[in-house]
Amino acid sequence: MKKTIQVFLVLIFCLCMCACGQKKEESGEEKKALVDSMSEESSLSDAMPEFSTVDLEGNEVTNDIFSQADLTVVNFWATYCSPCINEMPELEEWSKAMPDNVQIIGIAADVPPEDSEQYALAQQVVEKTGVSFVNLAAAEEFHPIIRKIVGVPTTFFVDRNGKFAGSPIVGADVAGYKSFVEGYLNGSE
Numbered sequence: 800m801k802k803t804i805q806v807f808l809v810l811i812f813c814l815c816m817c818a819c820g821q822k823k824e825e826s827g828e829e830k831k832a833l834v835d836s837m838s839e840e841s842s843l844s845d846a847m848p849e850f851s852t853v854d855l856e857g858n859e860v861t862n863d864i865f866s867q868a869d870l871t872v873v874n875f876w877a878t879y880c881s882p883c884i885n886e887m888p889e890l891e892e893w894s895k896a897m898p899d900n901v902q903i904i905g906i907a908a909d910v911p912p913e914d915s916e917q918y919a920l921a922q923q924v925v926e927k928t929g930v931s932f933v934n935l936a937a938a939e940e941f942h943p944i945i946r947k948i949v950g951v952p953t954t955f956f957v958d959r960n961g962k963f964a965g966s967p968i969v970g971a972d973v974a975g976y977k978s979f980v981e982g983y984l985n986g987s988e
Contacts (some may be wrong), residue, residue, distance in 0.1 A: 846962045847873070847955075852912045852938035855922050860935055865961045869900040870983055872976055873955040875948060877909040878920045882971040883952045887928035889973045894932040901980055905934035908945050912936035956983065 851861045865871050874890065876883035887905075894903045907921040918936060925934050937945060944955075952971055956964040956979055964983060968975050 846960070847957055848940040848943065849961075850938045850940035852935050852940075855907070855910075855918070855925055855934045855936065860933065862961055864902075864904065864933070865957050866959050868902040869959050870902075870964060870980060871957045871959075872901070872903040872980065873957055874903065874905045874976075875908045875945065875951055875953045875955070876905055877951045878907060878917060878924055879909065880951045884924055884928060886952065886971040886973055887924070887930050891928065891930045891932065893973060893977065897980075898984070901984070903932045905930070905932065906937055906941060907934060908937050908941075908948075908951055910936045912938050956980070 847862060847865065849862050851859065854860050874883075876887075878884075890903060890905075897903065905925075907917075910917045910921045912918075913936075921934070921936070948967070949969055953967050953969050954972075954976055955967045958964045965979055968979065
């Protein structure tokens with residue numbers, strides 16, 4: 800089982816390396832095509848899976864985390880992804896300015912929820928970027944989502960019931976995340 804997970808993580812790493820290496824600034828049409836292809840190929844369920852994992856501080860976290868806010872920004876990132884890491888300080892700054900009914904969590908897509916070199920590396924990334932918001936290790940329950948995303952970072956928006964709100968944003972686009980949240984809170988999303 801451990802070998803299978805390791806092979807799976809290597810495959811994810813390879814796929815995400817290809818996606819992570821794409822141009823940082825994609826046009827709106829290119830981003831829409833990526834999201835559309837993700838939706839057509841994968842038909843994600845309408846909600847995040849039930850899960851139990853650990854955060855990068857070793858605390859147990861379940862899908863109950865979504866009930867703590869009206870909207871949760873869920874940012875899938877990877878330890879090898881420069882755009883992911885480069886946007887983290889801006890995400891941290893934004894997390895401190897968010898209204899009380901919005902929260903952000905990160906999910907390290909290439910990090911298993913067990914003591915490993917990847918787990919330690921993710922901890923170092925979070926420490927070096929000064930991130931204080933919750934970052935989770937990728938529990939097995941996240942694998943169906945991770946397999947279907949076209950690259951990291953990919954950011955989802957999840958309501959308090961764990962259901963997806965709107966379309967995910969592919970690529971580092973903090974301004975786009977903020978725009979979605981503002982529209983959602985104002986009732987236009």
